[in-house]
Amino acid sequence: MDGMIQGKNILNGKNVTGQEKTEDKNIQKSSGEKCFSGERKWWKEAIVYQIYPRSFKDSNDDGIGDLKGIISRLDYLQELGINVVWLSPVYKSPNDDNGYDVSDYCDIMDEFGTLEDWEQLRDGLHKRGIRLIMDLVVNHTSDEHQWFIESRSSVDSPYRDYYFWRDGKNGREPNNWCSAFGGSAWEYDENTKQYYLHIFSKKQVDLRWDNPKVRQDVYKMMKWWLDKGVDGFRMDVINYTSKVDELPDVKTDEPGYHWGGEYFVNGPRVHEYLQEMNREVLSKYDIMTVGETPNVTLEDAKLFTDEDRKELNMVFQFEIMDLDVGPEGKWQTVPWTLPEFKRIITKWQKGLGNGWNSIFFGSHDAPRMVSRFGNDGIYRVESAKMLATLLLTLKGTPYIYQGDEIGMTNVRFPVIDDYRDIEILNMYREAVYERNLPVDQVMQAIHLKGRDNARTPMQWDDSKHGGFTKGEPWIKVNPNYKTINVKEAMKDPESILHYYKRLIKLRKDTLAFVYGDYDIIDEDNGDIFAYKRTYGNEKYIVVLNFSDKNIKYTLPEKISCSEFVEGNYKVDDKGTDLLELRPYEARIYKIL
Ligand code: TEU
Ligand code: CA
Numbered sequence: 001m002d003g004m005i006q007g008k009n010i011l012n013g014k015n016v017t018g019q020e021k022t023e024d025k026n027i028q029k030s031s032g033e034k035c036f037s038g039e040r041k042w043w044k045e046a047i048v049y050q051i052y053p054r055s056f057k058d059s060n061d062d063g064i065g066d067l068k069g070i071i072s073r074l075d076y077l078q079e080l081g082i083n084v085v086w087l088s089p090v091y092k093s094p095n096d097d098n099g100y101d102v103s104d105y106c107d108i109m110d111e112f113g114t115l116e117d118w119e120q121l122r123d124g125l126h127k128r129g130i131r132l133i134m135d136l137v138v139n140h141t142s143d144e145h146q147w148f149i150e151s152r153s154s155v156d157s158p159y160r161d162y163y164f165w166r167d168g169k170n171g172r173e174p175n176n177w178c179s180a181f182g183g184s185a186w187e188y189d190e191n192t193k194q195y196y197l198h199i200f201s202k203k204q205v206d207l208r209w210d211n212p213k214v215r216q217d218v219y220k221m222m223k224w225w226l227d228k229g230v231d232g233f234r235m236d237v238i239n240y241t242s243k244v245d246e247l248p249d250v251k252t253d254e255p256g257y258h259w260g261g262e263y264f265v266n267g268p269r270v271h272e273y274l275q276e277m278n279r280e281v282l283s284k285y286d287i288m289t290v291g292e293t294p295n296v297t298l299e300d301a302k303l304f305t306d307e308d309r310k311e312l313n314m315v316f317q318f319e320i321m322d323l324d325v326g327p328e329g330k331w332q333t334v335p336w337t338l339p340e341f342k343r344i345i346t347k348w349q350k351g352l353g354n355g356w357n358s359i360f361f362g363s364h365d366a367p368r369m370v371s372r373f374g375n376d377g378i379y380r381v382e383s384a385k386m387l388a389t390l391l392l393t394l395k396g397t398p399y400i401y402q403g404d405e406i407g408m409t410n411v412r413f414p415v416i417d418d419y420r421d422i423e424i425l426n427m428y429r430e431a432v433y434e435r436n437l438p439v440d441q442v443m444q445a446i447h448l449k450g451r452d453n454a455r456t457p458m459q460w461d462d463s464k465h466g467g468f469t470k471g472e473p474w475i476k477v478n479p480n481y482k483t484i485n486v487k488e489a490m491k492d493p494e495s496i497l498h499y500y501k502r503l504i505k506l507r508k509d510t511l512a513f514v515y516g517d518y519d520i521i522d523e524d525n526g527d528i529f530a531y532k533r534t535y536g537n538e539k540y541i542v543v544l545n546f547s548d549k550n551i552k553y554t555l556p557e558k559i560s561c562s563e564f565v566e567g568n569y570k571v572d573d574k575g576t577d578l579l580e581l582r583p584y585e586a587r588i589y590k591i592l
Helices: 067-071 074-080 115-127 146-153 212-226 270-280 298-305 338-351 380-391 422-434 439-449 486-491 496-509 511-515
Strands: 048-051 084-087 104-108 131-136 140-142 186-189 194-197 204-206 232-235 288-292 314-316 329-333 397-401 517-521 528-535 538-545 551-554 562-567 578-581 586-591
Touching (some): 074 115, 074 496, 104 212, 115 131, 131 288, 194 204, 298 314, 338 517, 380 538, 380 586, 496 562, 511 538, 538 578
Parallel strands (some): 131 232, 232 288, 288 314
Antiparallel strands (some): 140 204, 186 194, 528 538, 538 586
16 A cells, blocks of 8 residues: 555664764654654654653662663663653752752752763663653752742842742732642742742742743753753643743632642643744754643643644643542542543544554553553453553553563552652641541552552562662562562563563564554443554454453454464464453454
C-alpha cells in the first residue's frame, strides 16, 4: 500500500560522542516517510523508561540513588531494549518534594552528583542508542531559588513579579485556594508583609508566566540543556502555568480551602505560552516533548498535541489514573469496571485526531500498576505481563516506570514513620490530627494510593536493601525484594523482565503497533479486553483476560487463520476460534 512502511523502527541507535549536538549517525531524522498516522517521527516510535533517580541505584552508599548509580546500570537499560530515558528532576533542590522544587536549574543536586556525572550519563545513554529527556519543572521554583530569594527581598525587587504576591484579605489569605499538598495555597512572608502563591508545597512557589521575563528566562535555561544534548522534556504540570490574573476565590458557601483549578488548569494563555515556547525553543531542535497535564480532557489534549498547532508532541492524561478516584479525591478509592477502563482507552485511541497519545499505567506519582490494575498476589507474574502487553501494543508512545518491568508491587509499611512523601505526610497529619480519622483507615488509604508505593528502591538482587545501596536507604525497600528482583528475573526465561524484552522487540519490529489503527472488539465484555491493530494489510489482534477466572471466549473476529505471536502462557489451542483463556492471560495474534 502506498504510505505503507516496510521494515524496522527508525529509532535504531544514536551515536553521539561529543558534547555538542552532532547529527544522528544512525537515526534517520524524522524520515519524512509517510505512514497512516502522518509523518514518521522517532518520538512516536520511542519506548520510554522513567527513572526516579533517588530510588534507582546508589553508587556511594549514602542511601540515596545518584547519577553514577544510573551509569552503572546502562547496560541493563540497553538490554531491556528501551530507547528513551525520562529522568525525573536531578537539579539542585532542597528536596521538599524530591526534586520537584528546583533551586538551580543549571546544576545537579548534591546528593545526585555533578554536571560531569550528568554528561557521562548522557554520553553513556547516547552511545547505547538511548535518548535522554529531562523533567522540566517550571510551573514553580523552590523558595530557595535565587529568583525567589531576590523576589522576597523587597517589594521593589526586579524579581518581585516573577511570582504571585498579594496582600491578605480581611486578615486572611488573598483567596480560598488550597494547596495540592494540604492547607492554604498561600504563605505569608513577614519580610514584605504579603502572601505568595504555591499550588503545591509552600517551598514550591508558582512562577508568574504572564511576566515575559519569566518565560524568557525559562526558554534560556531550556536552550542551555538542549545545547548540552538533551533530547527533549517532560513538562511538569505545564497546563497549570497560566493563571486567571485576578486569582478569584472559588465560589462556594463552604468554609476552608478549595481547589482553585478552574482558575489555572488549562488557563487562559496556556496555548499562547506553549506556541511561543515552540517557536522560540522547541522547533529549533529534533526533540520530543510530553506535557504532564492533570485534569486534561480529550478536547484539551487535541489542542496541546495537534501537530499543526506546534505546541507539544503528546501529553499525559489522567483519566485511567483517576478511574478509581472517588468524589472525595484520590484517597477515596472506588471500584472500577473493565468496560469503563476500555471506554477511556478507546476514546483516547480514536479521538486525538492529528495528535499523539502517551501510554502509561504507572509513574513516581502512582501506585504500582500490577497492584492497581492487575493482581499482586498469586497472579502477579501473569497480570504484570498482561498489563505489559496492553502498554506495548496500543497506539501512542509507551512509558515504562522503573521496576514495573520486574513486577514490583505496592508496599504496606505498618507505620507513617516509614513514609517520606510530602503528600502522604501532610495528608496523614490533616486526617489523623485535624479530622481525627482512625489511623488504620488512613494507613489503608496510603497503602492503596500513596506515591511512595512507586518510590521504594529498585530491587536489583536479594542482598540487603535489594542491592540498591550498602548504606541505609532513604526509604525502606519493599520486603518482597528477596524474591522480586532483577537478578532473579534475569535467571528466569519466563520472568516478567524477559517478557518485557520480547514485547519491546516486537513493538520495535512491528510498526503496526506504533502507527496502526486501533479498533476495540466486544467493548462491553466485563472480563476481556480485545482490540485490533491494522496497518495496511497487516492486522493484529490482542486479547487480554483482565480477570482471575478461566474464560472460554470466542472472538467475534475469526482468528482460525492466524499466527500466535506472543503471550504470557504456553498456547496449545492454536488455530481454533474458541479460546480457553486462563487467569490474566494475554495473547497477540497476527491475522494471516
Ligand atoms: O505532579 C502533578 C500532580 O498533579 C501530582 O502532584 C498529583 O496531583 C499527585 O501526585 C496525585 O497524587 C507533578 C509531579 O509529577 C509530582 O511528583 C509533583 O509533586 C508535582 O507535579 C509538583 O511538582
Ligand atoms: Ca548516593
